[in-house]
Amino acid sequence: MSDNNLLALTPSEAEYAIKVNILANEVTLLLGKPGIGKSSLIKAVAKELGYRVIDIRLSMCTVEDFLGLPNFINGKATFCPFDMWPVGNNQDKVILFLDEFTSAPKEIQAPAYRLVEDREVGQQKLGPNVRIVCAGNRKEDRAISNTLSTALLSRMDVLEMDSDSEEFIKNSPKWGMHPLVIGYLSMYPAHINDFNPDRDGISPFACPRTWYKVSKVIPHFKSLGTTEEKIVSGYIGSAKAHTFMGFAKNILKVEKPENIAKNPLSTPIPTSRDLIYATLCTLAAQSIDDLEKNAEAYATYVDRFPDHSMILLFYRMLYVTYPEMLINPDLQTHLIPYYKELKDIYSYDLKDI
Numbered sequence: 518m519s520d521n522n523l524l525a526l527t528p529s530e531a532e533y534a535i536k537v538n539i540l541a542n543e544v545t546l547l548l549g550k551p552g553i554g555k556s557s558l559i560k561a562v563a564k565e566l567g568y569r570v571i572d573i574r575l576s577m578c579t580v581e582d583f584l585g586l587p588n589f590i591n592g593k594a595t596f597c598p599f600d601m602w603p604v605g606n607n608q609d610k611v612i613l614f615l616d617e618f619t620s621a622p623k624e625i626q627a628p629a630y631r632l633v634e635d636r637e638v639g640q641q642k643l644g645p646n647v648r649i650v651c652a653g654n655r656k657e658d659r660a661i662s663n664t665l666s667t668a669l670l671s672r673m674d675v676l677e678m679d680s681d682s683e684e685f686i687k688n689s690p691k692w693g694m695h696p697l698v699i700g701y702l703s704m705y706p707a708h709i710n711d712f713n714p715d716r717d718g719i720s721p722f723a724c725p726r727t728w729y730k731v732s733k734v735i736p737h738f739k740s741l742g743t744t745e746e747k748i749v750s751g752y753i754g755s756a757k758a759h760t761f762m763g764f765a766k767n768i769l770k771v772e773k774p775e776n777i778a779k780n781p782l783s784t785p786i787p788t789s790r791d792l793i794y795a796t797l798c799t800l801a802a803q804s805i806d807d808l809e810k811n812a813e814a815y816a817t818y819v820d821r822f823p824d825h826s827m828i829l830l831f832y833r834m835l836y837v838t839y840p841e842m843l844i845n846p847d848l849q850t851h852l853i854p855y856y857k858e859l860k861d862i863y864s865y866d867l868k869d870i
Contacts, residue, residue, distance in 0.1 A: 538674050569610065606645075701794070820851060
């Protein structure tokens with residue numbers, strides 16, 4: 518199907534739209550490039566609103582999954598749905614997440630239409646507190662995508678989400694991104710997503726999903742050598758991996774944390790952009806014991822950086838591994854200029870201010 522007439526939403530706009538449709542009991546179909554976080558966003562919205570998620574991949578469903586199986590009672594057949602469907606009078610708040618919606622084969626579209634329009638599977642209605650949210654790939658991205666009927670499309674709010682570098686960097690700490698990844702992408706925001714539908718089908722590419730996976734493997738590296746670069750290249754491609762590992766190795770050139778802790782007012786401030794990011798990553802990734810002991814010194818040192826956004830980035834990265842540090846008494850005075858921005862992102866309150 519063609520998505521050319523859709524206006525692309527940022528992730529935060531898509532989040533808002535999904536919430537609106539859930540509250541209105543309308544169905545959302547969220548489209549977007551592979552790996553930009555559609556599924557994660559939907560699950561995060563469900564968690565925030567207090568809904569349990571039932572994840573069903575339509576590309577793997579059969580007609581029987583929707584119709585159920587016959588149960589013969591007194592010579593009559595009643596079709597009973599499978600237990601994956603939240604049917605009946607159960608009052609549980611459930612998001613029925615129909616993923617890979619645009620990958621559903623033709624024979625599945627008719628029962629899917631009945632599910633979306635009539636809220637029925639087999640011969641039973643969905644529960645009263647069940648909401649339906651769908652997600653799928655776009656046809657132009659050359660992912661598995663089938664044309665949907667106009668009758669089905671007219672029953673949903675069809676939205677297209679695209680990645681947004683500023684939003685991604687702003688929210689990456691609360692998504693669990695490693696400080697190294699946050700620092701690198703803050704420096705090279707264009708590297709967040711380099712998806713190209715014309716690329717070789719087996720070539721990895723950088724996207725929010727693969728950067729999250731890189732964040733998960735970094736803590737298990739024993740060094741920053743050739744082997745580690747090859748591991749990273751399997752997630753984001755060789756070109757991005759080479760640049761990223763070069764950035765990571767810059768950490769070896771930054772001022773040692775112990776020197777900063779001893780002399781926060783006299784230790785030289787880095788002047789090159791890459792060393793600034795590397796320094797912030799190094800400090801934010803120290804052990805919790807070291808950070809609690811030297812919080813005042815590290816904050817004093819970072820406060821000397823001339824760029825407000827760099828100082829804020831330090832506290833964002835700090836939140837990745839040790840969110841409790843943002844209510845550390847030794848940081849309270851230093852955090853005051855950034856309170857509103859941090860509160861908007863993380864919804865926490867500073868104490869004793």
